[in-house]
Amino acid sequence: MIYTIIKKNSYQDSINLMLLTNAISATEGVNKAQIMMGTPSNKDIFRGAGLYTEELEAAQPNDMAIVVDTEDEKLIDEILVKVDEYLQNQATTSAGDEYETVRTWDKAIKAMPDATVALISVPGTYAAEEAEKALDLGLHPFIFSDNVSIEDEVRLKRKAHEKGLLVMGPDCGTGILDGIPMAFANVVKKGKIGIVGASGTGIQEVSAIIDRLGEGVSHAIGTGGRDLKSSIGAITMMDGIRALEAHRQTEVICIISKPPAKEVRDEVVELLQAVSKPVVAIFLGEKPTQYEGNVYQAYTLEETALIAVDLAKGNEVKPDYNTGLYEVDHIELKPEQNAIKGLYSGGTLASEAAVLISDALGLGTEIKNEDGYVLKTGHQVVVDLGDDKYTQGKPHPMIDPGTRANFIEEAAKDEHTAVILLDFVLGYGSHDDMADALLPSIKKAVSYAEEQGRKLYVIASVCGTENDPQDFQGQRKKLAEAGVIIKDSNNQAVRTALAIVGLKINDVEKVHVDAAKQEKEYNFEVSKEMEALVNNKPSVINVGLKSFTDSITAFGGRAVQFDWRPIAGGNEKMRKILNLLNNYRR
Structure with a gap:
């Protein structure tokens, strides 16, 4: 039997609800459970999970929908008690926080007039709108949210570039700003290696290895995974490179890219050849055969970190960093195990x-x-x-x-x-x-x-x-x-x-060649907003997941929590009207 409970006007962020779903699903006697906000996309997920009911039809995006499949009706009261206890614990935890909590952009700016970054982790449907508001307020958006359209990403990044701002993301899972972990990030020593890259475990792997080798990271600027697509043209990556070139404390620059559009990749490399600092670049899927000028291209994430550390320490760069012992003794496999x-x-x-x-x-x-x-x-x-x-x-x-x-x-x-x-x-x-x-x-x-x-x-x-x-x-x-x-x-x-399984990679020793003559001149001047981003600890308006403030405040950053709720209770038509009115006023 499937039971549905709708809690009106009970907005919670998605991660809290996912963790709550896990806790309820583990209850003995529960066959299946799902707890989400009543958005249209979430209703589709309920359908896909075989948990859609007629009661869900009336749920609004600001309503919490609890759907439980169980043969024991008596369990429902127990589950509701667990849900209320979980939400009460969340409220109690938040009450002890050291940062100020606000409900509007105006109050956020009033609470932190010198804010530099807006960390946005709201549902993807709303993320572009909140990022646009952040840009209009002169903030650098760090968009953790995914499901942002590529059209919105292009528009936001072009607008940011024109205003001297940087859009990190969307789907920017990881960043480090002046030694402060942002979103999903490791605790890495502060140092002189700066990173710009596809913002997830690529940055985490490279920065963690750098740390374990005794060096540190000045900044790790996340671009999102689509930045080097031809439709976007590496706007964030190229502006991030300029920012690190202008940052005195950064002595080595690392670039991390998922497989890029070739013409965009070539444009990025041209820019890299023009910077004054040594660069390590990995374009995942490319197997380089040479180092060119000041650009040392790597094949693996580990090699990226090793080259960067050698450059930072003034050591000679090796032709191959992938030598090592990978054999395992006494392998016992059946013939079909390959x-x-x-x-x-x-x-x-x-x-x-x-x-x-x-x-x-x-x-x-x-x-x-x-x-x-x-x-x-x-x-x-x-x-x-x-x-x-x-x-x-x-x-x-x-x-x-x-x-x-x-x-x-x-x-x-x-x-x-x-x-x-x-x-x-x-x-x-x-x-x-x-x-x-x-x-x-x-x-x-x-x-x-x-x-x-x-x-x-x-x-x-x-x-x-x-x-x-x-x-x-x-x-x-x-x-x-x-x-x-x-x-x-x-x-x-x-x-x-x-x-x-009896396989190995045929690695190549890379030779060092001179870079091709530069035919294009680049302007490496950056805006005062970009200087503020790279030369100061971040002051962050955190729009969405409250847990993201933990690492910011723990490592010396400042944060204001924007306790975000869907505009107009999530009513799509009213939301669009209100946004049009706000745009008209601007």
């Missing part, structure tokens, strides 16, 4: 794994994402479980182990599986103890394979630093004690997996 199953929570880490495995298979290094699978050939699989396909109405796999646990157990049932390859991403926003959360499924998978007379190898890398809240060494120790092979980077983990 497959690697890469089950990733990090999209860029998944893409890197797919590139390396594809290369070792002789299939080239170009990859594409189809329904979250960045590699699917024969029995070889690499899947990005953070893809929209797997996170509709569910927490991201960095927060919740459920989806990945199921994939781990299913991978063990394939008689061709030799290796399960995993990433564990630490830092603010991520699960408190993902090793502990996934170990039951890992042990179950290994035991199942043993029962079938097969040995299953599990290899993992832990992306994090010694100062992350999850205990970096503790996570590694738990996994190692359970028999998981631990490697220091995703690159090393993939190469070890390849060695187990």
